[in-house]
Amino acid sequence: QVQLVQSGAEVKKPGSSVKVSCKASGGTFSSYAISWVRQAPGQGLEWMGGIIPIFGTTDYAQKFQGRVTITADESTSTAYMELSSLRSEDTAVYYCARVGNSGSYSDWGQGTLVTVSS
Amino acid sequence: EIVLTQSPGTLSLSPGETATLSCRASQNISSSYLAWFQQTPGQAPRLLIYGTSSRATGIPDRFSGSGSGTDFTLTISRLEPEDFAVFYCQQYVSSPRTFGQGTKVEIK
Numbered sequence: 001q002v003q004l005v006q007s008g009a010e011v012k013k014p015g016s017s018v019k020v021s022c023k024a025s026g027g028t029f030s031s032y033a034i035s036w037v038r039q040a041p042g043q044g045l046e047w048m049g050g051i052i053p054i055f056g057t058t059d060y061a062q063k064f065q066g067r068v069t070i071t072a073d074e075s076t077s078t079a080y081m082e083l084s085s086l087r088s089e090d091t092a093v094y095y096c097a098r099v100g101n102s103g104s105y106s107d108w109g110q111g112t113l114v115t116v117s118s
Numbered sequence: 119e120i121v122l123t124q125s126p127g128t129l130s131l132s133p134g135e136t137a138t139l140s141c142r143a144s145q146n147i148s149s150s151y152l153a154w155f156q157q158t159p160g161q162a163p164r165l166l167i168y169g170t171s172s173r174a175t176g177i178p179d180r181f182s183g184s185g186s187g188t189d190f191t192l193t194i195s196r197l198e199p200e201d202f203a204v205f206y207c208q209q210y211v212s213s214p215r216t217f218g219q220g221t222k223v224e225i226k
Contacts, residue, residue, distance in 0.1 A: 035215070037163075045155075045163065045206055045217040061214040062119075095162055104153040104210055106174060108162035 002027035004096050004109035011115045017084040020112045022096030027107075029077035030054035033099040036070060036081040038092040039111075046092075051079060086116045120144055120209050124218035130226040137194040139221045141207035146187050151211035154183055154192045157220075158203045166205075167192060194223070 007021040022034065035050035049060035053072035060068055069082045079096055093111040100106030121144040129137055141152070149170040155163040165174040167183035170190060180195040194201055202225050207218040 037217075044220045045157075045208075047208075047215045047217065050215075059213050063214075097163075100165075102153075102165065102168040102172065102174060103151070104165055104168040104174075104208070105155075105163070106165050106168075108164075111162055 002098055002100070002107040004098060004107055006094075006096060006109040006112045009113040009115070011117065012086050014087055014116055014118055016086055017082060018086060018114050019080055019082040020094050020096075020114070022079045022081070022109050024077045024079070024098065029072075030074050034070075034072065034079045035097050035099070035105065036068075037095045037097055037105075039095070040089070040092040043092075048081070048094075053079070083114075086114075088116050090114065091116045119214055120147065120212060120216055122207055122209060122216055122218035124205075124207060124221045126221060127219075128222045128224060130224050131197055132226045133197050133199055135197050137192075137197060137201075137223050139192040139194075139205055139207075139223075141185075141190040141192070141218050143188045143190070143209060147190075147209050147211050149186045151209055152183075152185070152190050153208045153210065154181075155206045155208065156201075156203045157206065163206065197223070199225075 030053040033052045036048040051058045051070045072079045096109040097105035098107040123142045125140045152170045154167040157163045171183045182193045204220045204222045
């Protein structure tokens with residue numbers, strides 16, 4: 001069972017950027033895709049994008065193209081999601097999720113609350 | 119982009135009853151790429167079903183999935199108190215890997 005541990009809550013000003021980390025332990029990091037999914041307060045799940053660490057290839061939802069950057073550091077088994085030009089609508093819990101042998105997201109981080117407020 | 123529409127929005131049932139949740143896709147999805155997740159308040163989603171009908175590790179057999187093409191169903195038999203939650207379907211056949219808007223199963 002892979003464990004994903006995310007960085008702590010953040011409070012950011014509109015227009016700034018946030019970078020959230022997701023450290024994996026207990027399994028193979030590089031071969032499986034890691035995605036980022038966010039959830040605004042009281043809302044559903046929204047897929048933002050993902051990366052396959054061993055190849056460094058990324059895939060982003062069009063909605064976030066140009067604002068989101070997902071990276072991975074194989075040496076520390078850590079994935080990162082950076083979101084720029086923050087606005088109040090970006091206030092949400094951000095989750096990392098790892099694709100397992102099922103092909104779907106079998107492992108999830110605990111979530112990181114990002115609050116965007118002036 | 120594949121749009122997933124879940125129904126109903128809310129299902130009010132009693133423990134011991136059966137819940138039937140629907141997920142309809144805007145275009146054909148290979149049955150290999152449809153998953154269901156359960157989310158309770160304050161928790162991360164948990165994978166229940168992948169590949170339309172395969173249960174994830176540790177998921178009890180009262181959870182079952184079925185469907186093909188554009189219509190998929192999650193059935194929860196003999197509802198237990200811990201089953202009351204929000205359920206999401208997700209397709210992972212193409213990018214973006216969209217989720218349905220969720221169905222809340224609440225205690226009647």
